[in-house]
Amino acid sequence: MKIQRINDERLIMQNLKNIRIVYALQTLGMVAILGYNYITNGMIGVKENPLWIVFIASTVILAFLSLTTDERLISKNLQKIRVAYAVQTLGVVAILGYDLIAEGMDGMKENPLWIVFIVSTTILAFLSMNISVDHESNKRSAKKGLMISLIALALISIIVGTFTSFSEGFTAIDGILTGVIFLIGGCIPFLFLFALRERKGDDS
Amino acid sequence: MKNNLKVARVQADLTQQQLAEKTGVTRQTISLIEKEKYNPTLKLCLNICYAVNKTLDDIFWIEREEYENEDTKNK
Numbered sequence: 001m002k003i004q005r006i007n008d009e010r011l012i013m014q015n016l017k018n019i020r021i022v023y024a025l026q027t028l029g030m031v032a033i034l035g036y037n038y039i040t041n042g043m044i045g046v047k048e049n050p051l052w053i054v055f056i057a058s059t060v061i062l063a064f065l066s067l068t069t070d071e072r073l074i075s076k077n078l079q080k081i082r083v084a085y086a087v088q089t090l091g092v093v094a095i096l097g098y099d100l101i102a103e104g105m106d107g108m109k110e111n112p113l114w115i116v117f118i119v120s121t122t123i124l125a126f127l128s129m130n131i132s133v134d135h136e137s138n139k140r141s142a143k144k145g146l147m148i149s150l151i152a153l154a155l156i157s158i159i160v161g162t163f164t165s166f167s168e169g170f171t172a173i174d175g176i177l178t179g180v181i182f183l184i185g186g187c188i189p190f191l192f193l194f195a196l197r198e199r200k201g202d203d204s
Numbered sequence: 205m206k207n208n209l210k211v212a213r214v215q216a217d218l219t220q221q222q223l224a225e226k227t228g229v230t231r232q233t234i235s236l237i238e239k240e241k242y243n244p245t246l247k248l249c250l251n252i253c254y255a256v257n258k259t260l261d262d263i264f265w266i267e268r269e270e271y272e273n274e275d276t277k278n279k
Binding site: 007011134 | 248
């Protein structure tokens with residue numbers, strides 16, 4: 001697949017607005033974690049959490065935001081939010097990476113930050129689909145694309161399900177369940193993409 | 205914002221896709237400008253004008269009264 005650079009001014013702006021949504025969500029998650037820390041351990045507990053540094057660092061960048069309706073400054077603000085989001089995500093990845101090294105995969109998943117990270121990344125991925133659909137050539141049929149994706153997904157689900165049921169410690173029901181979950185989970189982005197393609201196709 | 209892009213594009217015998225390729229944007233952006241749902245930057249406005257051989261006045265100019273009506277509608 002060829003990676004294309006976005007040159008469309010509308011899509012660049014859309015991308016920045018998407019990042020703003022995800023940044024807000026990620027910050028809310030971080031505030032919730034720090035708030036829980038504050039209730040359980042007080043301010044000392046909050047300051048001991050490395051997330052506190054990440055939160056402060058990303059918030060300092062935003063301190064330079066200006067409340068304005070000036071279109072040039074609105075665009076500047078969005079670019080600052082992108083930098084703050086990058087700093088915040090890097091911090092989150094560093095904390096999770098440290099957890100992974102120190103306590104392993106299970107230790108990392110126990111950190112509530114893991115959920116914040118997964119949810120915000122998934123939302124960003126879904127929002128970005130809106131932009132990538134605009135960048136696609138219109139020669140491809142949306143229905144044909146969906147059918148190919150679903151067939152490939154069904155095949156992968158069958159393979160995963162079969163392997164699971166034949167694995168040690170797993171029954172046939174586990175295999176079927178894994179396959180079905182794989183299929184349903186995989187269907188969601190494909191159906192979302194299909195809906196976007198259909199909507200954009202009708203736009204002309 | 206109101207504009208005459210659709211008329212100008214048809215007069216230049218271009219499809220939305222062809223105009224999009226000429227101006228370096230996506231077809232959806234051209235579609236949204238024609239439907240008055242997106243306000244392009246001056247840079248894109250100029251690129252569009254060059255592509256359809258029209259002036260900014262021909263495509264994007266609207267009288268003050270009409271502009272003020274649009275502005276209050278958007279608020």
